[in-house]
Amino acid sequence: MKRTLTLGLTLAAALAFAQPAAADTLAKIKSTGSVTMGVRESSGGLSFTVGDGKFAGFHVELCERALHDIQKQLGLPKLEIKYQPVTSQNRIPLMQNGTIDIECGSTTNNMARQKDVAFAVTTYVEEVRVAVKADSGINSLADLNGRTVATTTGTTSVQHLRKHERAHGIDFKEVYGKDHADSFLLLDGGRADAFVMDGQILAGNIAKSKNPADFKFLSEVLSVEPIAIMMRKDDPAFKKAVDDSLKALMKSGEIAKIYDKYFMQPIPPANKPIGLPASEATKAAWANPNDKPMEEYAKK
Amino acid sequence: MNWEWQVFCKNTLDGEVMPRCFGSGGEITYLDWMLSAWGWTLSVSLLALLVALLFGSLMGILRTTPHRGLVLFGTAWTELFRNIPLLVQIFLWYHVLPALIPPLRAVPSFLLVVMGLGLFTSARISEQVRAGIQSLSRGQRMAGLALGFTLPQTYRYVLLPVAFRIIIPPLTSESMNIIKNSSVAFAVSISELTMFALQA
Numbered sequence: 001m002k003r004t005l006t007l008g009l010t011l012a013a014a015l016a017f018a019q020p021a022a023a024d025t026l027a028k029i030k031s032t033g034s035v036t037m038g039v040r041e042s043s044g045g046l047s048f049t050v051g052d053g054k055f056a057g058f059h060v061e062l063c064e065r066a067l068h069d070i071q072k073q074l075g076l077p078k079l080e081i082k083y084q085p086v087t088s089q090n091r092i093p094l095m096q097n098g099t100i101d102i103e104c105g106s107t108t109n110n111m112a113r114q115k116d117v118a119f120a121v122t123t124y125v126e127e128v129r130v131a132v133k134a135d136s137g138i139n140s141l142a143d144l145n146g147r148t149v150a151t152t153t154g155t156t157s158v159q160h161l162r163k164h165e166r167a168h169g170i171d172f173k174e175v176y177g178k179d180h181a182d183s184f185l186l187l188d189g190g191r192a193d194a195f196v197m198d199g200q201i202l203a204g205n206i207a208k209s210k211n212p213a214d215f216k217f218l219s220e221v222l223s224v225e226p227i228a229i230m231m232r233k234d235d236p237a238f239k240k241a242v243d244d245s246l247k248a249l250m251k252s253g254e255i256a257k258i259y260d261k262y263f264m265q266p267i268p269p270a271n272k273p274i275g276l277p278a279s280e281a282t283k284a285a286w287a288n289p290n291d292k293p294m295e296e297y298a299k300k
Numbered sequence: 301m302n303w304e305w306q307v308f309c310k311n312t313l314d315g316e317v318m319p320r321c322f323g324s325g326g327e328i329t330y331l332d333w334m335l336s337a338w339g340w341t342l343s344v345s346l347l348a349l350l351v352a353l354l355f356g357s358l359m360g361i362l363r364t365t366p367h368r369g370l371v372l373f374g375t376a377w378t379e380l381f382r383n384i385p386l387l388v389q390i391f392l393w394y395h396v397l398p399a400l401i402p403p404l405r406a407v408p409s410f411l412l413v414v415m416g417l418g419l420f421t422s423a424r425i426s427e428q429v430r431a432g433i434q435s436l437s438r439g440q441r442m443a444g445l446a447l448g449f450t451l452p453q454t455y456r457y458v459l460l461p462v463a464f465r466i467i468i469p470p471l472t473s474e475s476m477n478i479i480k481n482s483s484v485a486f487a488v489s490i491s492e493l494t495m496f497a498l499q500a
Contacts (some may be wrong), residue, residue, distance in 0.1 A: 150489070153495060159313060162313055163313060166313070166327075174491075175409075175489035176486075176489045176491065178487065178491060185395070185433055189395055189398075189399070191394075191409070191489075201446065252451065293303065
């Protein structure tokens with residue numbers, strides 16, 4: 001309750017003084033000795049809360065490492081990191097008005113957002129995939145003809161599948177869950193033959209299910225979305241500092257170890273591993289660091 | 301603020317305006333969505349109302365008969381369906397019963413919702429029918445029986461015509477409620493209005 005109130009007040013204040021913050025984050029960090037990190041409370045292995053106002057996750061750790069490097073670069077004896085939970089709706093406004101300095105959640109880098117904010121090099125590539133029951137006899141998207149497909153209301157996943165449907169002339173029935181757990185129940189209970197969603201969310205739900213061996217992924221990938229750490233626009237010095245730090249992690253291979261820690265090892269709260277090895281697209285993004293938006297991924 | 305009416309003619313996939321506002325060959329416009337949503341909402345509501353009136357009247361009548369067993373049955377029915385929240389009942393119909401009774405799995409979710417919503421409302425209608433019949437003076441029933449009518453005939457020709465006229469106001473509000481309650485159909489992924497409101 002208290003946190004909601006704080007967040008509400010922050011938002012109200014943000015709206016009241018919605019003016020572009022000074023675009024020199026490094027100077028701000030140096031003068032205040034602190035930095036505010038935007039985090040998500042449940043974005044799978046990328047960013048999640050471990051309770052008691054503490055946060056962890058793949059992107060959270062990458063940010064912490066980058067900020068540590070920045071602390072060294074600035075020669076600060078001590079850097080205080082404040083964690084500020086954000087949501088899909090408020091993350092960009094809070095970034096623009098300077099409430100948060102760096103966002104480490106699960107934000108897709110696309111053209112529309114690049115008008116408002118800047119992104120670091122892509123550190124994770126999300127793939128929209130299809131999960132089915134292992135014994136369903138469905139082995140490819142074409143086998144979905146005449147079957148029932150579940151997805152979550154309000155997400156873009158079913159659009160990808162419908163585009164595919166239109167292009168390939170297959171026909172399927174759609175059912176909608178009101179959240180990811182609900183959609184997974186549709187698949188688990190036999191109401192749907194497949195569940196289309198971000199690979200990470202599918203893998204997380206399967207890992208939490210009673211018998212994870214009952215499910216499998218189809219090999220086809222419906223769409224790829226580069227997910228990156230978000231920063232304020234027009235602040236090249238800060239972006240360079242973060243990028244350099246991330247590129248060093250990618251070059252040394254350290255990033256794969258951090259990935260392994262959150263996606264292959266057991267993580268709270270269930271203490272079960274997500275069990276999603278880094279995809280080819282993610283590995284490619286690590287091999288050739290870039291900050292291309294989603295639209296350029298779709299082209300190839 | 302000016303509202304763009306054209307939005308209804310747009311394709312739901314890539315946002316292109318379609319020539320006749322209706323999609324064809326795999327294209328779906330927002331107008332198509334709205335119409336299908338209204339269709340589902342109304343069909344769920346009307347069919348459920350039918351089920352509710354049928355079972356509700358029957359149970360209401362049973363609760364006013366002189367037979368103790370029938371009264372008990374009617375009361376048990378009403379208490380059971382009235383005291384379990386609607387959303388829980390729909391969940392039981394959709395996820396739990398088919399797991400216990402395999403043939404139910406082949407039943408479309410639409411029919412399960414109609415049954416769930418209908419039986420839930422039947423408990424409320426049963427209460428109203430009972431109240432309607434009990435509001436008549438005891439003399440009416442006795443007069444009917446004294447005239448030589450059997451018990452069913454007394455109900456058919458004397459009690460029910462008057463009782464149903466008395467309960468028309470609460471029945472009307474119940475039939476409006478059922479349209480509002482049909483939004484729970486979304487919980488079992490029937491694409492009605494609530495669902496499309498969230499989707500757009």
